[in-house]
Amino acid sequence: MLDLLRTTLVCFVAASGFCCSVVRGQEVFNVTASGDTGIPGADPSVIRTQDGYVAVESRRGQALLVRVAPTLEDLAEARAVRIWYDRDRLGEIWAPEIVFRNGRYRVYFAAGVGSDHRMYEISSAEPDAGYGDASEIPLPEDKWAIDGLPFTFEGRDYFVWSGWQGDTDVRQDIFVVRLNRDGVPEGSRSLIASPDQPWENIAGETPSINEGPQPIVDPAGQLHIVYSANGSWNSNYCLADLRLAADGDPMDASAWAKSQGCQFGANPKTLAEGATLATRAKGVGHHSFVLSDGNPETSEEAGATTPFLYHGVPADMEPSNFWAARMWFIGIYQWIPDVTYVRGEQQDTGWGLKFTE
Numbered sequence: 585m586l587d588l589l590r591t592t593l594v595c596f597v598a599a600s601g602f603c604c605s606v607v608r609g610q611e612v613f614n615v616t617a618s619g620d621t622g623i624p625g626a627d628p629s630v631i632r633t634q635d636g637y638v639a640v641e642s643r644r645g646q647a648l649l650v651r652v653a654p655t656l657e658d659l660a661e662a663r664a665v666r667i668w669y670d671r672d673r674l675g676e677i678w679a680p681e682i683v684f685r686n687g688r689y690r691v692y693f694a695a696g697v698g699s700d701h702r703m704y705e706i707s708s709a710e711p712d713a714g715y716g717d718a719s720e721i722p723l724p725e726d727k728w729a730i731d732g733l734p735f736t737f738e739g740r741d742y743f744v745w746s747g748w749q750g751d752t753d754v755r756q757d758i759f760v761v762r763l764n765r766d767g768v769p770e771g772s773r774s775l776i777a778s779p780d781q782p783w784e785n786i787a788g789e790t791p792s793i794n795e796g797p798q799p800i801v802d803p804a805g806q807l808h809i810v811y812s813a814n815g816s817w818n819s820n821y822c823l824a825d826l827r828l829a830a831d832g833d834p835m836d837a838s839a840w841a842k843s844q845g846c847q848f849g850a851n852p853k854t855l856a857e858g859a860t861l862a863t864r865a866k867g868v869g870h871h872s873f874v875l876s877d878g879n880p881e882t883s884e885e886a887g888a889t890t891p892f893l894y895h896g897v898p899a900d901m902e903p904s905n906f907w908a909a910r911m912w913f914i915g916i917y918q919w920i921p922d923v924t925y926v927r928g929e930q931q932d933t934g935w936g937l938k939f940t941e
Contacts, residue, residue: 620865620898620911622660626816627679627731627796627870628893628912630659631878638711640682640691646670648680648691650712656874656891656914665712667691674718676701679796679870681733682711683878686767691715694730699751703732724761724773727751731870734763735799735880737807742834743769744809746795755779756793758811758826760834774835777811777826783845783854784813786820796870799880802935803919806830807880810937812869813846814854817906819866822849823894824856827925827934841925841932848915848939850899860939865896865913867906873917884919892917892939916940 623641630639636654643649647669651662670677674695681692690707695718703721708714723729723745732745741763746756758777761769779785779792796812807828814820825843832839845856850866862868871894876882884890895910903909916939923936 620896620913621656621893623912624910625912626895626907626910628872628895629679629681630656630872630874630893631682631684632874632876633684633711635711637874638682638684638689640667640680642677642680642693645676645678648677648693648706650682650691652711656893667708667712667715668706668718670695672718674704679731681731681878683733683735685734685877690734692721692733693718694732696728699728699748699753701728701730702726703729703745721769723747723759723769724771728753729759730756731796733797733799733878734767737799737801737834737880740834741767742799744797744799746793746797746811749775753791755791756795758794758797758809762835774837776809776834776837776840777842779813781842781845784824786814786851786854787818789815798871798873800873800875800883801881802827802883803886804830804935806934807832807834808935808937809840810847810871810873812871814849816867816869819850819897820854821867821869821896822846822851822854823869823871823939825925825937827932827936829927829932830934838928841927843923843925843936847937848894850896858938860941862896862899862941864899864941865894865911866899867910868894868896868913870895886919886921886935889916889918891915913941 639651649664650667653659653662675697678694688707689711694701704718706715727748729745729747734743744760759773761773764770779794785792797809809826813824824846826840829839846854847859850862897909918938920938924933
């Protein structure tokens with residue numbers, strides 16, 4: 585079993601660029617901090633399990649593929665095995681997320697055409713085989729929904745996703761709903777974040793966007809949901825953060841505070857004070873924290889430096905199709921104290937995240 589509390593970062597200069605090794609206990613995870621992973625595509629989702637690293641990706645909006653490898657760097661060379669194909673013609677298979685819950689690998693993805701996008705689930709006892717038919721997740725109000733996944737916090741189960749309040753594509757908000765013991769949504773959805781800050785819609789575009797929510801728990805035990813703001817079709821895409829108040833209820837919208845700008849992005853106009861300007865890629869976002877089993881309560885302690893994955897377009901490229909040029913990149917994140925977020929008219933200070941390339 586890995587000693588998750590003993591983590592250090594060893595860096596060196598190699599012929600291929602600046603490299604780091606994340607050391608946990610006796611196991612070393614090599615991380616190339618420059619360039620992309622060699623995996624083309626968007627929306628990385630990677631977890632650590634007893635099988636090593638497990639990654640899921642969509643292929644041409646029609647199929648889902650899984651890679652299993654002993655290290656992050658080996659994922660690019662691992663065979664991408666098709667685990668599911670859209671035989672029912674659901675349409676536009678987007679942004680799969682993989683977790684390991686209740687003894688099964690579970691993949692969540694959006695499918696549909698236009699306003700018909702909804703969240704679906706498939707599951708298996710094995711990471712790369714044995715998945716059955718897709719089941720739609722009965723989210724409350726039955727509205728357009730993408731980028732969803734379940735998580736557990738303080739003994740309660742929830743589902744978080746990006747979606748519409750109504751039936752038209754004017755804005756993507758972030759919602760949370762409770763799950764019952766069977767993993768089924770129950771009760772009303774709670775809207776916990778909207779793209780209501782200037783830096784979240786820097787180009788003044790429609791739709792305005794909050795998407796790609798990823799839950800994680802900080803060293804004080806407070807829940808965070810890191811999300812992507814601005815449109816993923818240009819260089820303004822960036823990572824921002826929501827932090828739940830101490831002893832707050834995730835369903836209480838007023839208990840969430842928002843970072844005062846993005847914490848990682850390629851446009852300095854979107855960034856909070858002290859945030860990291862991305863220089864190796866643009867349009868950076870829709871990340872994965874690479875947590876044990878995908879569980880947000882397994883986050884590293886204060887001071888640890890830990891790999892995360894995100895997608896972006898290489899900075900030196902000017903593609904005619906921005907989306908088609910996206911790649912998976914590896915970066916590093918670390919918890920930092922005394923970071924001020926905003927909750928309504930009030931300010932809230934606690935742990936925040938520092939992302940680096």
